[in-house]
Amino acid sequence: xxxxxxxxxxxxxxxxxxxxxxxxxxxxxxxxxxxxxxxxxxxxxxxxxxxxxxxxxxxxxxxxxxxxxxxxxxxxxxxxxxxxxxxxxxxxxxxxxxxxxxxxxxxxxxxxxxxxxxxxxxxxxxxxxxxxxxxxxxxxxxxxxxxxxxxxxxxxxxxxxxxxxxxxxxxxxxxxxxxxxxxxxxxxxxxxxxxxxxxxxxxxxxxxxxxxxxxxxxxxxxxxxxxxxxxxxxxxxxxxxxxxxxxxxxxxxxxxxxxxxxxxx
Numbered sequence: 001x002x003x004x005x006x007x008x009x010x011x012x013x014x015x016x017x018x019x020x021x022x023x024x025x026x027x028x029x030x031x032x033x034x035x036x037x038x039x040x041x042x043x044x045x046x047x048x049x050x051x052x053x054x055x056x057x058x059x060x061x062x063x064x065x066x067x068x069x070x071x072x073x074x075x076x077x078x079x080x081x082x083x084x085x086x087x088x089x090x091x092x093x094x095x096x097x098x099x100x101x102x103x104x105x106x107x108x109x110x111x112x113x114x115x116x117x118x119x120x121x122x123x124x125x126x127x128x129x130x131x132x133x134x135x136x137x138x139x140x141x142x143x144x145x146x147x148x149x150x151x152x153x154x155x156x157x158x159x160x161x162x163x164x165x166x167x168x169x170x171x172x173x174x175x176x177x178x179x180x181x182x183x184x185x186x187x188x189x190x191x192x193x194x195x196x197x198x199x200x201x202x203x204x205x206x207x208x209x210x211x212x213x214x215x216x217x218x219x220x221x222x223x224x225x226x227x228x229x230x231x232x233x234x235x236x237x238x239x240x241x242x243x244x245x246x247x248x249x250x251x252x253x254x255x256x257x258x259x260x261x262x263x264x265x
Contacts, residue, residue, distance in 0.1 A: 012104075013035065029077050031070075170265060204248070
């Protein structure tokens, strides 16, 4: 039972996905940060969370060990965000998966929204792209140590830092870059705001090794579905290579914030 201040708005979000790394502690941290990102994208202060966890069928002692490690990682990030874990539910299944229903609070006037971008706004992306391609590279045994280190470092960086940095700039619109990729989420922002948007590939930061993996045709299925769905909505520069289109559509896990802000700010 949550007592909510009368002058605040309740912001709720839910994320859930299968594990893509073998270490439960790391996966727990990333799953919690990924879930919290929606609150940060709306400038809401995290308040409380419920966990939903699927554990692989295994010996009870091994299940208990892995669940403890997963939740220890999640609690590290939830506690850092001052977000109280108030309960949850666990089931057995074919593979480890986890997600969190998160609650946040904000005065109505302080909330950021996906719509509201204005003509002339500049777009700020707070993390490099490429987590989907990098994790696909890991599955195909094509990843390299420094590439994976950079990818994990990026996914383990809280968007609360970006939210705090951007708050004084009074953004006109904000969203987090997750499963629909940069262009998919940008399309949603542009559509909701009644504007268009221009992206220059040379100004888009990429995780190390992302270009090399994309050139080898490495990308998750969700990335290819994103690219296909964008066909009616994007005018590509004719000289743009195919791997660039894939990267700009790459499905992200614990991606950065995309913020539209007036250039004078």
